[in-house]
Amino acid sequence: MIQPVKDTYRFDLAHSQYLRIRRLGWLFFLALIVTAIVGVLCGAALWTTYVHNVTLYLKWQDALVALSWFISFVSILGSILVVRFLHALREGHTAGMVTFEGNNTITVRDLSAENMKSIFWIMNSAFWCFVTALIGLVPAILVGWTMHIPSPVLMVVTTGLAILLSLAGIVVSIVATSFILVGCLGGISFCRKLGSSHTYRLNGQATIRIDNFVLTISYPGNPESLVDLNLLSTQDQHQLLSLLHTRWVDAKQVWNPALGEEIAQALEASKRLVSVA
The missing domain is CATH 1.20.1270 (Substrate Binding Domain Of Dnak; Chain:A; Domain 2)
Structure with missing residues (x-):
């Protein structure tokens, strides 16, 4: 980062x-x-x-x-x-x-x-x-x-x-x-x-979700973006997910009520990949 x-x-x-x-x-x-x-x-x-x-x-x-x-x-x-x-x-x-x-x-x-x-x-x-x-x-x-x-x-x-x-x-x-x-x-x-x-x-109109370690962002009037988190270094993955969680909490969880759980699952998946490596 x-x-x-x-x-x-x-x-x-x-x-x-x-x-x-x-x-x-x-x-x-x-x-x-x-x-x-x-x-x-x-x-x-x-x-x-x-x-x-x-x-x-x-x-x-x-x-x-x-x-x-x-x-x-x-x-x-x-x-x-x-x-x-x-x-x-x-x-x-x-x-x-x-x-x-x-x-x-x-x-x-x-x-x-x-x-x-x-x-x-x-x-x-x-x-x-x-x-x-x-x-x-x-x-x-x-x-x-x-x-x-x-x-x-x-x-x-x-x-x-x-x-x-x-x-x-x-x-x-x-x-x-x-x-x-x-x-x-x-x-x-x-x-x-x-x-x-x-x-x-990142307001109430934005929708953010994480599925299979892919960050998806959609916004009305804009193309949907897919970001493969595997393309980041392990350290950046943790920092990005932590920062995203902080921003999500500050925004009162309006992007996606289940995003906190999805971030936790992504962090756990990242840790498993590190342990396997």
Whole structure:
């Protein structure tokens, strides 16, 4: 715990946890960069294997090239999010993960490694939305094959069916693409909030609880914050919980009537972890 000024108490991310999460972050970042490079190279290699003339149907090679380059695109976006999180991680290590200011204000950062899982699942959702968009275009690929059927009658029938299916598939592709666009716009907000600090007024509107050694703070009109207390050193854990209990008593227990018991359980859990270690 650091006390830069009177009535201000700052709890930094533990050094060991900082190194662990930073190492995971950089490994994730490198994996994304390698994936992006491989995707670009695969798409470029496939691009040179066929003729690029204008057709009324979609070539299957075009679909594979688009998929390869989209994987690269998503990987680059994911790497940007990882860098943003690593920056926030350093801020939490040097400028505080939890800060009490006076008797009625707390500032917290969510620096759990779970943030990187969130990045992965965002990328995963974007990938499958794009795959769905490509599946919707599969009938358009079939048109290129049905037009080469030797039998004129069979060619007309199968091509007509493929065109009808293409119309339905285009609707699916448009919906999936719209999800991707909305996700990209939402990703901007997610990037700004990733690991960012949130300040809460500790008054009667605030709700604080501790469950499974995770401090949860919610306040009307503000995003809910989760703080993994395992990311603090053992000494800081005890000091933070003791300070939180003091603030809770001073506030006449309005944040959560059961918070005192939850703090006691958290302190007991911390002691057990120390004894096991």
